[in-house]
Amino acid sequence: xxxxxxxxxxxxxxxxxxxxxxxxxxxxxxxxxxxxxxxxxxxxxxxxxxxxxxxxxxxxxxxxxxxxxxxxxxxxxxxxxxxxxxxxxxxxxxxxxxxxxxxxxxxxxxxxxxxxxxxxxxxxxxxxxxxxxxxxxxxxxxxxxxxxxxxxxxxxxxxxxxxxxxxxxxxxxxxxxxxxxxxxxxxxxxxxxxxxxxxxxxxxxxxxxxxxxxxxxxxxxxxxxxxxxxxxxxxxxxxxxxxxxxxxxxxxxxxxxxxxxxxxxxxxxxxxxxxxxxxxxxxxxxxxxxxxxxxxxxxxxxxxxxxxxxxxxxxxxxxxxxxxxxxxxxxxxxxxxxxxxxxxxxxxxxxxxxxxxxxxxxxxxxxxxxxxxxxxxxxxxxxxxxxxxxxxxxxxxxxxxxxxxxxxxxxxxxxxxxxxxxxxxxxxxxxxxxxxxxxxxxxxxxxxxxxxxxxxxxxxxxxxxxxxxxxxxxxxxxxxxxxxxxxxxxxx
Amino acid sequence: xxxxxxxxxxxxxxxxxxxxxxxxxxxxxxxxxxxxxxxxxxxxxxxxxxxxxxxxxxxxxxxxxxxxxxxxxxxxxxxxxxxxxxxxxxxxxxxxxxxxxxxxxxxxxxxxxxxxxxxxxxxxxxxxxxxxxxxxxxxxxxxxxxxxxxxxxxxxxxxxxxxxxxxxxxxxxxxxxxxxxxxxxxxxxxxxxxxxxxxxxxxxxxxxxxxxxxxxxxxxxxxxxxxxxxxxxxxxxxxxxxxxxxxxxxxxxxxxxxxxxxxxxxxxxxxxxxxxxxxxxxxxxxxxxxxxxxxxxxxxxxxxxxxxxxxxxxxxxxxxxxxxxxxxxxxxxxxxxxxxxxxxxxxxxxxxxxxxxxxxxxxxxxxxxxxx
Numbered sequence: 001x002x003x004x005x006x007x008x009x010x011x012x013x014x015x016x017x018x019x020x021x022x023x024x025x026x027x028x029x030x031x032x033x034x035x036x037x038x039x040x041x042x043x044x045x046x047x048x049x050x051x052x053x054x055x056x057x058x059x060x061x062x063x064x065x066x067x068x069x070x071x072x073x074x075x076x077x078x079x080x081x082x083x084x085x086x087x088x089x090x091x092x093x094x095x096x097x098x099x100x101x102x103x104x105x106x107x108x109x110x111x112x113x114x115x116x117x118x119x120x121x122x123x124x125x126x127x128x129x130x131x132x133x134x135x136x137x138x139x140x141x142x143x144x145x146x147x148x149x150x151x152x153x154x155x156x157x158x159x160x161x162x163x164x165x166x167x168x169x170x171x172x173x174x175x176x177x178x179x180x181x182x183x184x185x186x187x188x189x190x191x192x193x194x195x196x197x198x199x200x201x202x203x204x205x206x207x208x209x210x211x212x213x214x215x216x217x218x219x220x221x222x223x224x225x226x227x228x229x230x231x232x233x234x235x236x237x238x239x240x241x242x243x244x245x246x247x248x249x250x251x252x253x254x255x256x257x258x259x260x261x262x263x264x265x266x267x268x269x270x271x272x273x274x275x276x277x278x279x280x281x282x283x284x285x286x287x288x289x290x291x292x293x294x295x296x297x298x299x300x301x302x303x304x305x306x307x308x309x310x311x312x313x314x315x316x317x318x319x320x321x322x323x324x325x326x327x328x329x330x331x332x333x334x335x336x337x338x339x340x341x342x343x344x345x346x347x348x349x350x351x352x353x354x355x356x357x358x359x360x361x362x363x364x365x366x367x368x369x370x371x372x373x374x375x376x377x378x379x380x381x382x383x384x385x386x387x388x389x390x391x392x393x394x395x396x397x398x399x400x401x402x403x404x405x406x407x408x409x410x411x412x413x414x415x416x417x418x419x420x421x422x423x424x425x426x427x428x429x430x431x432x433x434x435x436x437x438x439x440x441x442x443x444x445x446x447x448x449x450x451x452x453x454x455x456x457x458x459x460x461x462x463x464x465x466x467x468x469x470x471x472x473x474x475x476x477x478x479x480x481x482x483x484x485x486x487x488x489x490x491x492x
Numbered sequence: 493x494x495x496x497x498x499x500x501x502x503x504x505x506x507x508x509x510x511x512x513x514x515x516x517x518x519x520x521x522x523x524x525x526x527x528x529x530x531x532x533x534x535x536x537x538x539x540x541x542x543x544x545x546x547x548x549x550x551x552x553x554x555x556x557x558x559x560x561x562x563x564x565x566x567x568x569x570x571x572x573x574x575x576x577x578x579x580x581x582x583x584x585x586x587x588x589x590x591x592x593x594x595x596x597x598x599x600x601x602x603x604x605x606x607x608x609x610x611x612x613x614x615x616x617x618x619x620x621x622x623x624x625x626x627x628x629x630x631x632x633x634x635x636x637x638x639x640x641x642x643x644x645x646x647x648x649x650x651x652x653x654x655x656x657x658x659x660x661x662x663x664x665x666x667x668x669x670x671x672x673x674x675x676x677x678x679x680x681x682x683x684x685x686x687x688x689x690x691x692x693x694x695x696x697x698x699x700x701x702x703x704x705x706x707x708x709x710x711x712x713x714x715x716x717x718x719x720x721x722x723x724x725x726x727x728x729x730x731x732x733x734x735x736x737x738x739x740x741x742x743x744x745x746x747x748x749x750x751x752x753x754x755x756x757x758x759x760x761x762x763x764x765x766x767x768x769x770x771x772x773x774x775x776x777x778x779x780x781x782x783x784x785x786x787x788x789x790x791x792x793x794x795x796x797x798x799x800x801x802x803x804x805x806x807x808x809x810x811x812x813x814x815x816x817x818x819x820x821x822x823x824x825x826x827x828x829x830x831x832x833x834x835x836x837x838x839x840x841x842x843x844x845x846x847x848x849x850x851x852x853x854x855x856x857x858x859x860x861x862x863x864x
């Protein structure tokens with residue numbers, strides 16, 4: 001019975017609203033995706049990608065291999081093997097790399113320069129391991145002073161812990177869907193070059209990616225689940241708590257407190273909100289590594305912005321951050337949908353010539369295995385280059401002049417707003433769904449930007465904008481016509 | 493919304509499934525009313541690693557089966573039975589549902605869908621009844637939750653001749669990873685497995701920071717980087733990591749062979765006093781010319797280098813120690829193993845302890861051989 005009602009409801013929706021799915025448009029002719037051949041016998045569950053100073057790709061894989069790929073000769077060479085589920089790689093020189101293993105951050109050195117690593121130097125293993133499969137470790141990214149930052153995944157209640165664990169075991173920390181039974185699970189750690197390891201920020205669940213922007217601010221994504229109504233991108237700063245509760249068990253002064261018993265309003269007050277929310281399911285299920293475009297135009301018109309991978313869709317996203325009242329917030333839009341891209345887009349790296357390399361994985365989850373390369377062919381795609389908040393609404397800047405007749409009509413901007421709940425439940429529905437009218441739209445003299453006035457502008461919402469009728473002045477369709485702006489602060 | 497809906501009792505859920513099938517009317521009309529007598533009940537599980545536990549079901553034309561699906565995974569899964577040859581199309585249709593998908597359990601309105609079980613949360617069960625047509629055919633079943641459909645499927649063979657099925661590792665109707673697993677070769681890497689070799693992974697009877705080392709002479713050991721000491725040594729082979737690497741890593745590796753030596757002493761060193769157990773700090777390892785790892789760890793200011801190699805007599809092994817910055821006497825606690833003979837190159841054996849002067853401790857060897 002219920003099902004019949006649901007079906008009828010869905011039919012109605014299809015007929016009246018059209019339901020507005022994200023349109024899967026080809027990005028071509030601006031971007032091209034190419035699949036890289038990988039060696040036979042390699043399970044291409046890509047944990048890390050980077051480029052050596054000499055321009056060769058270096059990558060690490062789930063079963064412990066570190067391999068080097070020379071694009072000129074299209075040959076792979078084994079640099080090291082036997083590592084424990086490595087999930088990050090950072091080249092320091094042509095014969096020295098940092099690799100994050102489940103168990104430690106390691107400097108791997110080819111000391112006799114024969115192409116094969118022979119020294120595996122532990123930088124830090126000062127964090128706990130319970131044996132739970134979800135206890136992944138990510139990073140490092142390196143700050144301007146040369147300190148390393150690493151992030152530790154929480155454990156999953158879908159599996160237990162080992163009899164022998166590394167680090168102090170906390171029965172209180174063992175509670176929860178994703179939990180923190182050993183030290184610093186769900187934390188960001190700062191590691192000095194001498195190995196001194198300092199707890200830096202807490203409240204993370206699955207921080208699968210780190211990136212500094214040019215201002216030296218650190219960004220980390222987190223994955224929808226318990227305490228996360230939807231996936232997020234945080235600006236991570238020292239001492240902050242980001243909302244996933246079990247990690248608080250390792251917070252100083254919390255010795256006698258059971259974090260999961262704290263009232264949600266208290267936790268809500270304690271937490272630092274995300275700069276970007278990724279609506280779950282239809283935009284992203286699992287955002288991965290953020291990467292700033294520092295190609296100076298070799299990869300198209302988005303230099304300085306951040307790309308971020310996605311596991312469950314054939315998608316790379318683009319993040320446009322701005323500071324409002326001193327805090328980061330901004331918009332996210334799809335950058336690439338399909339065009340030959342696989343799913344499982346776990347790792348990103350720019351080659352010296354400005355191609356974006358994508359390492360895929362599945363690791364027992366939805367995903368793909370492989371490595372792909374995205375290159376730009378020099379043609380500017382018709383896109384919203386920037387979405388920024390104004391006192392009255394938003395300003396949109398396009399990569400090319402827009403059809404002014406369309407852009408001057410407020411009815412061509414379809415805004416909806418909604419929010420996700422912060423609570424212990426796994427994920428959240430969308431709440432407060434409301435259509436927001438645009439009361440005024442004014443295109444700038446150069447036809448490249450437009451200022452919008454909205455009837456309602458409030459904090460605590462995602463403003464979900466669709467621009468279905470849009471095209472450039474020459475009739476070229478907008479490639480990605482749906483943007484999501486996370487509004488935490490209003491313009492003063 | 494979805495969560496509330498899934499709170500419906502399962503009986504009602506089954507009823508709904510049948511209604512939905514009628515509503516979306518398949519020309520084959522293969523679903524019967526709930527309570528209809530069935531010829532057979534088939535239990536199917538959605539399991540970790542985006543798989544159904546069975547990838548082939550074989551039934552005779554004209555028979556009626558109940559398929560009971562249990563979601564034994566942590567992710568949401570559904571199950572759709574679809575018309576022959578339409579699996580990929582239905583998966584695409586489900587993917588295109590976008591935000592409507594969750595609300596409709598990713599079951600597209602499609603004439604290709606014969607029957608369905610909606611999204612089940614971890615631990616939930618539901619069933620459907622499938623009446624096989626009188627003609628032979630291969631009916632795919634698939635999970636259409638986004639990104640699952642490309643690997644999470646199987647096939648119902650409606651056939652009078654079960655022996656005529658293709659070999660499972662060559663069957664194009666089952667997922668490639670499952671086929672590959674069936675045809676699995678021994679090397680799980682892009683390089684041949686040659687000894688010695690090092691593999692860091694989850695091992696039995698060790699902390700999660702274990703290191704497996706395969707040696708020549710068909711011997712292997714587990715060394716624990718979480719505690720900086722040897723755990724055990726076995727002979728007869730190395731490890732089988734396939735279960736750990738084929739899923740999310742819920743399983744420890746399996747040992748190939750028999751353990752003949754276990755460290756029962758824990759961290760063996762004592763510094764300055766016989767009862768003073770230092771806390772070691774693991775510093776990594778170097779590979780020697782042959783490829784054996786030499787571990788390095790610190791106990792206070794003392795740096796220890798530890799190299800384990802096969803002994804001359806097999807099965808047996810040798811631990812070669814080098815200690816730097818030793819200023820005080822060292823004791824080394826021996827493990828309690830039957831059927832092994834232990835000899836030391838230096839120092840004095842006093843009950844279960846080897847006593848070493850600072851000079852002797854700089855370099856010494858412990859040799860352990862299994863008794864015949």
